[in-house]
Amino acid sequence: MIRITSVSTAVVEANFDYTYVCIEASDGTKGYGEGFFAPGLAQSMREIGALLVGKEPTNVRSLVTMMRLATSASSGAHGEGALLHAVSGIETALWDLTGKLLGVPVWQLLGGKSRDTVPVYADLHAGTGLPSIDNLLRNRTPFWASQSGTTETGDFYWQSGDADELDFERIVERVQAAGHAGYRMVKLDMDVFEHPRDAEDQTLGTDQISEIAAQAIELRARVSPEVDIAYDCHWRFDIPSASRLHAELSPARPYWLEDPVNPTPEGLARVARAGSIPIASAENAYSLEGVSHLARDGGLDIATPDIQKVGGLLEGLTIAEWTHRNGIGFAPHCIASPLGFAAAVHVMAAAPSVRFLEFHGSDLPFWSELVTAPVIVEGSAPVPSGPGLGVELDLEVAKRYASPHEPFFTERAPRAGA
Ligand SMILES: [Mg+2]
Known part of the structure; x- marks a missing residue:
């Protein structure tokens, strides 16, 4: 059975901090997501994402329920605040990964499309x-x-x-x-x-x-x-x-x-x-x-x-x-x-x-x-x-504009002094 093996992050310094999360599965497939900027967001994504390692990735709703329960003491009963930005980004990466593993677009997994x-x-x-x-x-x-x-x-x-x-x-x-x-x-x-x-x-x-x-x-x-x-x-x-x-x-x-x-x-x-x-x-x-x-x-x-x-x-x-x-x-x-x-x-x-x-x-x-x-x-x-x-992050371009104070997925640790 396919399992999640790692959850990593990168930050691109753009008009805002584009904060990305990558979830890798045991067969090497990678899913990417993005969360709305917030202080400490990449660290929160890595910490919450660590809960997913070893889990089967395609039961997305169940994993989201787990992440929201795990953060409920610090983000409220219905979920709010920056930790929900982290969960939003991770959830997106889970959908991207699941769609790639099953060979279907995310909209198909969400019930099919109403427009082209x-x-x-x-x-x-x-x-x-x-x-x-x-x-x-x-x-x-x-x-x-x-x-x-x-x-x-x-x-x-x-x-x-x-x-x-x-x-x-x-x-x-x-x-x-x-x-x-x-x-x-x-x-x-x-x-x-x-x-x-x-x-x-x-x-x-x-x-x-x-x-x-x-x-x-x-x-x-x-x-x-x-x-x-x-x-x-x-x-x-x-x-x-x-x-x-x-x-x-x-x-x-x-x-x-x-x-x-x-x-x-x-x-x-x-x-x-x-x-x-x-x-x-x-x-x-x-x-x-x-x-x-x-x-x-x-x-x-x-x-x-x-x-x-x-x-x-x-x-x-x-x-x-x-x-x-x-x-x-x-x-x-x-x-x-x-x-x-x-x-x-x-x-x-x-x-x-x-x-x-x-x-x-x-x-x-x-x-x-x-x-x-x-x-x-x-x-x-x-x-x-x-x-x-259905779209892939261009890693070469992202790396060119990536914050030097943050890891770039699994490729590098943050620079000293970060
Ligand atoms: Mg406005």
Whole structure:
């Protein structure tokens, strides 16, 4: 009988730390997964993954139940926090391994597919390109991009004051370019239309609200009607400001308004009642319980769970079933490398109904090189047909950008001083 022989990790320093886990079976087959960045995540993956050594790998649900029980004293009864990021990544690797051992795609193991392509939206951020952010949300220059050849860490990202780089024409160009590349939806950070402001000030004045709305309406008029535009507010506003903003933004017809306030059921519901734009939230929710809690008061129109964080593919599909039955849109958040992105594609292939999957790597020069086959073609993700996830991590490329302070799977130990 085939058994799991090792669980190892690697970290690629990208726009975030892409944290990978590899599970090797006794016949030499390897499955790969990815977890959402967190301090100490690779170490947690190795520690939790050690529970799997000697086990038969294809009974995935049973192994996930064991890992969630084993971490329940430190991650809560339903599972939440960084240890669930680790379990999510390991679970993905188990699916990839199982699919390869059985010679079938992961979506087949999840119950078969409902579609052949998954719609993708491009996150265009604030229109100025994407910074790299470390596990504690500080801006950084990765070692491969810095003058010194070592990672350079700066301020917290919300203190960096990028908003004064606003260039409306540049935003128009980027939205149009995404449309020409085949995307039917893009997302912008709401602060693209704000003057620099104190990140801790949650209040928007009347003038600010009018200015944001006017620019969103102008942007809507300037770009092709075939491209929908959503806005992410990153939890920045208080309820009265977000409610007024929602009401005034309506003529710009955004596809959704994301995280206008701190995610509480009451807050989302109050903002939702102020207008007709769908409200999106739940990227930081854990497990079905965390997502369904946000919908309690009727203020969640689009659920945006992150598959690398929420508990993995089984949990993601459970949430997709729940959103479908409750008339809520399913549009997973995704800041992963193409490997984690592909894992989300399998969930969305199997889900009964879906909106869009996020693509967050448009400014990372080597994003698509990290796997051996393209995962996005003209604004959509073709559902893979090969065994497992159907895409392979390009180990040569991954190694080039791998953190020198972390092991690279079983090939090397971390450098001294790490
Ligand atoms: Mg967001």
